Amino acid sequence: MSTLLAISLTTGLLSGIWGWVAVSLGLLSWAGFLGCTSYFASPTQGVKGLGISLLTNLAGVGWALVIIYGSQWFGNEIIGYVLTAMVSFFMCIQAKKQWLSFIPGTFIGACATFAASGNWQLVIPSLLIGGVFGYLMKASGVWLQARSQSKGALPQTTL
Template sequence: MPQLFCIALTTGLLSGLWAWIADSFHLLTWTGFLGCTSFFATQGDLRSLMGSIASNISGVVWAMVMIYASTIIESSVINYVIIAVVSFLMCAQAHKKWLAYIPGTFIGACTTFAADGNWKVVAISLFVGALMGYAMKHSGLYLHLFLKKEQTSDNLTESTQNY
């Protein structure tokens, strides 16, 4: 069975599981899929998972900074400046290796805005979604290796029986 098919299969199964978990625990299903997507867009290893999660959560924090600042200062011009400065900082933080995934930072921020600043649910949903993405990919890889070994052992058994 092709590797991509195995990953697609486990992704489909675990996507259904994630939807049930999100619904059961009042999390945001679509936000979890953004956390999953954020992971899938990286190199796909454990280090990338950690960087994706850190970047997503930093985006949540930056969004809350912008939301909070906009409630203190009632000037749209000043708020535009705040957006510009914070967006700069969201990119500049990438000099830290564990925050280098800039798209993940913007995913966290945008998701927080879309959820009307419900940062706790957003952060948990992004975190669990990233873990689900890791599980989707790696369970697919393990399934592929397992099926490949089974096929190899079947071929060996078949070829030895011919002698």
């Protein structure tokens, strides 16, 4: 079995389970899929990649809240745009730190927060659990592929 097929199978199965978990816990299924996507897109994989993906998602939530509440506080549309520009700069420059190096993960977290109208209490667990599901999708797919190869490599015997 190819790695792609194995990951596709486990991703399909776990996506259905995630949908049920999200509804059961009252989470945002789409935000969970963003967390999952963030892990899959991260250039670093494994547990370290999951950590980087989750931390950048959380940083993005925080930056979005700075934009949302800062814009409300200033109450001026032009100042809101300036604040957005400044925060976007910081969202990128934070990548100098290894654990915050995945810039798309930061923007994913921010976009999820904007899409949820700033409801970070719902976005954060959705992103985090979704990220863990992404990790499990890939790890279980890699395991399945390796398992299928080892079984195929066994010598054939006749009975």
